[in-house]
Structure formats: structure tokens, C-alpha cells
Amino acid sequence: MALDLSKVKEREALPSRREPHWQRIRPGCFLGYRPSVREGAGTWIARAYDEDQRGYRLKALGDFGELPGRDRFAAAKKEAEAFVDLVESGGQTEEKVETVEDACRRYAKANPEADGRFKRHVYSDSIAKLKLAKVRRNHLKDWRQRLAEKPALVSRRKKGDRVIRPRAPSSINRDMAMLRAALNKILAPGAPDTEAAWQEALKPIRNADRQRTLYLDRNQRRALLANVAAEAEPFVRALCLLPLRPGAVASLTVADFDKRTSELSIGKDKSGKPRRILIPRAAAKLFAGQAKDKLPAAPLMMQANGKAWNKETWKKPIADAVIKAKLPDGATAYTLRHSTITDLVNGGLPLLTVAQISDTSAEMIERHYGHLSRHAAAEALAGLAL
Template identity: 70%
Template sequence: MALDLSKVGERDKLKATREPHWQRLRVGCFLGFRPSKVGGKGGNWIARAYDQDGGKYRLKALGDFGTLAGNEVFAAAKKAAEAFAELVETGGQVRAKIETVADACREYAKGRNEAGKRFERHVYDDPIAKVKLDKLRRRHVAEWRKRLEEKPALVSRRKKGKPITRDRAASSVNRDMAVLRAALSKVLTKGAPNSEAAWQEALKAVPNADGRRTLYLDRNQRRALLEKMDAEAAPFVRALCLLPLRPGALAALKAGDFDKRTAELTIGKDKTGKARRIQLPAEAAALLAAQAKNKLPAASLFMRANGTAWNKDSWKLPIAAAVKAAGLPSEATAYTLRHSTITDLVSAGLPLLTIAQISGTSAEMIERHYGHLASDAAVKALGELVL
């Protein structure tokens, strides 16, 4: 049974020891009490907080709070310990007070662009945003999840006409829940299982929900797709077949992101929010060099005929038309090409860490979704993905 230092009676029963009696306040933050060796009802309080940069816990003596009544001491010690932990965790700088679910999400979203966008879509304007963290219960989260699952997913963002929607996929629900679960886990401890305090139980992922991206197009099918692709979209789609990038990251590239001299590409806008630089094989480098020719550095690398960059609403129709014309599975999308390219790289024996770095994801995700394809085959260069 966890120690509860807020109860005067429990503190009075504790034995005087060299090591304080600790109570966990939250992740990385503890409040300790060391009873007086001479007996009596007094004792000293200690704060313990984890310093992530230093990789160890920091301690601070808080005193005995002897001027306060017995039932007021714990509250004062707890407040002091949390203030100390905040200073340790922020490198000595006081951060904004985190009281509500929205506060926790905004704190987590700092430096995490993808998470911030999901919070904007599904949390900040939802009733759960205003719920105080110390009042958060499983029912609050379960109600939010139900609203999320019932929210239609937007298929078309066209300004004119009725918006086209579909039922939200379980895989999308999982991704939206994952960022909220991560944000809350930073500031809240998990509640006791099967209790109203167990907020985390309402955020359990839907099992086996990632099947929508398992469609694989082999190289012959990808060649057939390119043969049926209209001339405007062909360079963009060809690049998707040569490089395991997210379609949005490819569409966001600027001419200045490609260095023709070294055949290196800097990918700045991606799900991770962090820029990365990769070496390109000859065929991909030649394609990008042709796209960058006579363009200013700030111009879109893959530009439409009207001078705008590609986006999911503009690449969707030509890909769907080419899929149909080539007789390919109707569920094939731009993201199918990324999945197919990654599958080929894993099957060829390229190290999973290398694939993760090129594709802009974690080695853990590559291992989870593609690890079963890894073989003992000799490592093949990315340049062998020739179409």
C-alpha cells in the first residue's frame, strides 16, 4: 500500500531512519519525510526531482514547516516539492502553470508540430480541454474518445459544394489518442486499474487497426501506374516511387533543399518536425535536378502547372485515375507508394536504422511494421529502386 504523508497519523507512526520515507507526487517528483530522531510529532521534509539533462535525481531540504498546523504541513511541503521539481525539469526556468488538459497538451506540443496539429483538431475546442487535471476521470476521457470516433473524417477540403466525409478509421483514432495519452502521461500518474481515476484505460489503442496501409505495389505495378499517370503529376509520383518519403514532406520541398553538387536532399517539413539530410541515388538525383532547373531556391521543387505546390487534394485525383487505368487495387494511394518503397528496402536487407533515417520515422516503427520482412540478403543500395 502506497504511503500517504498527508495523514498526520501515518506520519506519526513512521520510524526515524536515515533514508526519508518517500511519496510519489507524479512522474519524476517525490516528497520525502524524515521523522525526528528525538521523538515527537515533528520531522523534516525533502524534495526529490529527476534532472533529465543530468540523468539523475536532485534533492532539496525543505525544512520542518514548524510554524504551520499539522494538517497544513503536507500541503505546504507538497507545493514546495512541486516548485522544486519544476525548476529542475526546466533548467531553472519557471514554466507556465499546467492546470487543465489543454495546458498539458500545449506544453507537450512544444517542438512537436504533428502533435500540436492533432490537439488543434480534436482537443482544444473539445469540452475535455477545460477539465482540471486533478479532476480528470476515466469518464471524461471515454466521452472524448466517443466524440472522436463519431467525428467524420474529411476526405475533400474543397471550398465549394458539400464536403465529402467518411467514417473515421480506427488507425486514425489510435494516432489521435496516442498524442493525448503521451501529453497526459507527462503530468499525471496512472490511476488505479478499473477505477474512475484510471484515465489511461479509456485511451487504450484499438488492436490490429493499422491494416489500411498494408497494400503493397511491386515494381511492375508501380511502373504501370507511372505509365498511366498524367504528365503534370508524373514527376511528383515518380519521386514517391523512388524515395520512401511522406507525400506531404515531398510536396513541401523547395528547390533550394536539393544540392545538385552533392546529390543531397534536406527534408525540412515532416511528421517529426525536425530537418534531416539524405544522400540520393543517381536516378532520384537526376529527377530532382530536372525539377529544380531554373527555379529560385524558395520555389516549390515539385510544382503544378498553375505554379502551386502539390497537396493531398490535388495529387489524389490523378493518382486515383492512374490506379484505375492501370487496373491496380482501388485502395492504392500516395501513401501506398511510401509503404511499397520501404517494403522493398527492408526486403533488400538495408539496415532498419538506415531506412528509419531516410524515411523520417523511428527504427522501432520500422521494426514493428516491417521487421518480419528483414532477411539475411546482402545490403542493397537505395539506388537499386530503379523504375
């Protein structure tokens, strides 16, 4: 009996092995599935026959873990067929942009953050298959409503109940901004107050950004570090020492840290503009230890499995440490960023300097934003040592 990888139960019953379980999609096109040895989503592999090379070529497609199990086969099949088309055409293929999904995938190639949001909110939605020529305001208005009604997942723990909350207006704005940017690359704005004015359905919610008021003082941050898992302690300590976004710290590589000058290059952050800052002695010592015996391209702050930290892997150890240390509910990785910025401001550092070193988008001070001394910033940062 032929294997059917589209059936979730059939996939889950497959034994774990090095060689993928293959399903023939069409002549010369195969889709493989390798179950995870541990708990978690298995990985997908595409196999295409190359006439020129007289052999098969493989491509790892990932686990599509952000999609429901029932949708992963379809997503993997689509990417496998695209890979086969590329191989059969000699490595060259004409990109077709016909649907909303096509526009999003093109935009996501240069924007990894957008790709994640599209996987969560667009590709699995009915709007993905909508032809660009037929996009109307009501379509995007309906999609926006579905987005707003979708609960936000607070906890992804395998054990216990899933913790959810209503989606925040600021989150809705960020998700809409990505789709609006992708469509802007392809579609011209429609005439105002008409159904062709698709852009009007994606206007941001005003005053959506909430002020982060939860603050952890130095003693509370020390307690957090004392209770966090050893694997995550260096990553969390970095967040306590520098006013950076968790994603920016997670994206750092060994090559981004210059041990000789104690300078840190931050390339991946919200503004998209790279910057270079001097860091305090405590942070430099931490990073020097993390960089030891690693290749330049390796993650500076690394998990035990060798991979960089991400939003889904740093949540649990921090949440567990918050409970153990009896810290206020709601304390997260972003709370540490807010706390360090608060310390800088309370310490008398000019707001413009804080904005520069932390990459803060503050419209009230943006028109006054200018070049400031990195040495002055380093002196202020030195006061953040725990």
C-alpha cells in the first residue's frame, strides 16, 4: 500500500530512521518525511531527478512547525514541487506573482521576520489564494477581523494547559504592516472610499502601543539569574547587561563581537540599520567567554544544541525562573530590556543617547536624533553591571 504523508496519523505512526519515508508526487518528484527522534514536528525533504546530472538532488524543507499538522503536507508539497520545477528547468525558473501568497513569499525573501508572520497569519488563511487582480477592501477587512479574533498564545508548554490571551492592538498592527508592505510592492493604492482601496482596510490602530510598566530592579534581576536554567543563563545575563531587544541578542554571531575593542556590531534589529556600540566590561567578559573556541559565523549566545536562541526557546526558561524567583507575573525577556533602559534614563543619560544605543523608535524625539559619542554611551552602560 502506497504511503500517504498527507494523513497526520499515518505520519505519526512512522518509525524514526535516518532515511526519510518517501512519497511519490509525480515522475521525478518525491516528498520525504523524517519523524523527529524526540517530541516535536518531523522534517520534510524534497527529492528531484536532475537529467543533466543523471541523479537525484535533495533539499531540506524544514518542519513547518508553525502550521497545524493537517496543513504541513500541503505546504511541504508546494515547496517540493517548486524545487523540482527549478531543477527541471536547469536551475532557472520564472517567478509568478499571481496571488496574495505569491506577493508575500517574494517580500519575505528579504525579510525573515515577515516570513514568520506570513506563515502564522497569511499562508494558512483563505486570503492566501486570492488573485491579486481581485483584491478588494472587503477581503482585507475580513482578514483583519479574523486576525483580531485569533487569540495570542502566551505559553507553548507541552505539559499543562495552553495559556492564551486576546491579541493586542500593537500585535495586530505589526502583522498588518507586513502584509501591507508586501502588497505595496505589487499593487497600487486604490481610489479612496472605494472597494478598490484595499489599503484602507489595513490602516493601523491608533494609540495601540502600550507602555511597558513592569520593572525589575537589580536584586530581582539577580534572583532571576540565580534561578534560570544554566543553559539560558548567559543569554539572560546579556539581556540584563545591555538594553537590547532579545531578538537582536539572539542574532549575534561571534564575528559581531570585537574582543580587542569591546565593541559590538548589531545588524539585525527593529530599525534594520546596523550599528556599533561600546559595551561595558561585564558584558565584554561575558561575550568573550561565549565566543571562545567558536567559528566566526556561530551564534554568540548558543543553546546546548548549537542553535541560536529564538522567541520560542527563551520563553520557557525565563518563565520558569520568574516563578522560582517569585517575581511579578508577566515578567518576560522584554521586561529586562525595559528595566535596563529605565536604569539608564534614571541614571541621567540623555534620552537621545538611550534611543541610539537601544534602537528605540521614539517619534517624540526622532526629529532631534543625531550622532552621539559611543564612549559616553559605554560609560552609562557600565552602570548596568549586576
